[in-house]
């Protein structure tokens with residue numbers, strides 16, 4: 001029911017196979033940790049049934065599979081074994097890295113720590129590198145992490161670097177400084193392992209585009225990153241929201257999730273639009289229709305010739 005906006009048509013594409021090899025579809029999604037969603041978040045308009053794992057797990061899986069992404073970057077994963085098992089049957093292999101002191105483990109009946117995960121299609125790519133990192137702030141380890149894969153296209157042998165993160169949550173000047181420091185460490189980590197390869201860096205940055213971290217990412221000298229959703233079809237603006245929820249304090253509707261990519265290596269072909277307010281409904285998300293309080297971001301990137 002969500003539709004794609006075409007940003008650029010790849011005119012150089014001659015046949016299906018070269019087309020597929022020059023393209024990469026990435027799905028970026030904070031799936032909402034089961035333990036946090038049910039016990040911590042206090043979504044005041046969300047029916048309890050919507051938060052039951054037995055229901056949500058198939059909705060999460062269905063949404064991922066429906067878009068048929070080549071790469072899947074996820075945050076707040078506290079059921080990696082379920083995703084690994086089910087996505088394996090759909091041709092994906094994946095890696096998970098937990099937060100060192102996940103708030104999930106303090107919740108009764110938890111399913112372990114939450115963390116970040118990346119999956120890739122095994123018929124299209126070989127894994128040639130895997131790195132994980134606890135992000136540091138002023139040289140001290142924080143509670144936020146990143147996962148990075150280097151993958152190689154089986155047909156073209158072209159390599160690329162995919163990284164994902166989930167930065168520190170919550171508002172305030174100090175926390176926005178902290179996110180910026182985590183971001184700097186993340187960018188160092190990505191530059192070190194990308195070694196000039198095309199980069200896709202996605203995640204829940206917990207920061208609106210006005211925060212320092214956004215400019216830190218966009219202005220990185222050697223990585224040369226751009227944001228996929230900020231393109232001519234959106235008047236070069238980020239979406240109005242990537243998450244929309246109602247807590248006791250009120251409604252929270254803003255953009256904090258992004259897909260960044262090396263702008264000299266990729267063109268954006270299409271992005272999946274956020275659902276409209278009408279589609280989302282008055283109670284916002286999560287809901288019986290949307291299993292997370294964040295929406296998935298799906299982008300088609302094409303390697304430049």
Ligand code: NDP
Nearest residue numbers: 030036040041076101102103106143167168169170204206
């Ligand atoms: P963060 O501030 O990064 O947030 C953790 C999670 O809370 C995120 O997934 C975030 O989701 C979610 N969140 C954000 N805003 C709210 C909100 N208003 N209400 C509910 N949930 C929200 O935390 P840290 O990872 O830094 O970890 C917290 C620390 O707290 C841990 O180090 C742990 O030691 C401690 N802790 C201790 C507990 C105890 O019982 N002793 C209990 C819980 C935590 P999103 O990113 O989507 O916004």
Ligand code: CA
Nearest residue numbers: 032033036076
């Ligand atoms: Ca959350």
